Amino acid sequence: MSDSRGPAGSRLPTEIDTTTPHVARLYDYWLGGVDNYRADRLLGDEIATHIPSIRTMARANRAFLGRAVRYAIAELGIDQFLDIGTGIPTARNTHEVAQEVDPAARIVYVDNDPLVLAHARALMGSTPEGKTAFIHADLRDPVSIVTDPILTATLDLDRPVAIVLVMVLMYFPDDEDDPRTIIKRLLDAMPPGSCLVISHPTADFDPQALARATQAMEQAGITFVPRGRAETESLFAGTDLVDPGVVPVREWHPEFADTSIFGGTFDTETAWIWAGVGRTH
Template structure:
């Protein structure tokens, strides 16, 4: 069931079924990042992934770092003041609203996730500063159309003005038969010219054997996981104008400081593009 929550309703979060008996990608990321909002099934599947890819915790951190770099660029140099963060994850250091509002206090952010634990933490996501606003919608990427018309989104963001859309480590959770490219396109088509999209996605072509092992582990844990090739990831950007350096390993997208010695150590493709 879809739920929306903004700052005016931040104290009215109802109890939710946390479904802690089955693993969830948001809680697995929390485990890999060293958080405490995870449970035995999340840790068990997270460890199975780590068995196949020993650097999985590094990869999770690199995804988070990419998000920070991308949002700082969009809020700073690109002048974006509105963000739609799909696949938010459990609140941790460097949430989108914290990064954006540190650059521009009037930034507005709408978070979207389908993990009931993220819903339970929604108050933390809305602890904004300055004149900005934050809001949360409990929904799935497959509900793209409903997300765009949700009253919480329409009260918080003005879709006639540019928006920064983030799809960080979320499109991998949509099977090909559910058309992740179409789901992303619905969101992107609704945004005004001058909007941006930032994407990361696990790459099947970095280490096909290791990726096959994590896909098998995910299936045993009742989780959909679809790593994709660079060309398949590039397809998500469509005809939007890719910023330099294009679709590259996540560690190679405008790194802070010195370029990494081995940018392929994190098996994710990444990129940021602008709508003409």
């Protein structure tokens, strides 16, 4: 079963602007997708001149998503997922990974990008036993997400939920958007035993290169806030970090990897991303 909801009555954009780069399309480009435009590719290539391993980073992050989903099901017994900042559908979406492990898994995707909305049907596949849904909404308004009737019809909020915030919080400055308050409001709506999955880019490994890439994105009109390890750990306030804590993305439970997808090995420090999972109590 599946459901989607358009932005009726909302102020979210529904028109796709192909003349300026967009973060979801940049990520799609680095992953080798086809849902991107010239403006996205130009900025993507410029960033790659500062960070030659950017495509590796995108693949490493996608692989972490899969490992975190498998871990949540196998180790935490969580079979419901709220994936916010979904991005353009590509290989190994959350519902595909989750329902391979547990066909009854349920997933709600959330994104504010009209291009993702246009592709929502691709995110809506589901096993007969499970269910998926898509909500066109903005993380800056977490209350609208957790009270949305599509969410409450899809997820059982009497049972734990995994909140997935993979490579999205870097677009939320502390002084403007207060991401920690956003996260708290999401967690407060979930029952005990839920978990929080976060990956976040960092300047810790190469500050100068990240500074140049950040400048390129900001000149293109994209807010980008890399955070250090301690700052990333602070995003997990209200949860207990599961072992091994916040670590370089490739080091987080590699035993849960699907080696057939985004395989290969590379140095930890070629993927400048912190990653972790926290559980509420």
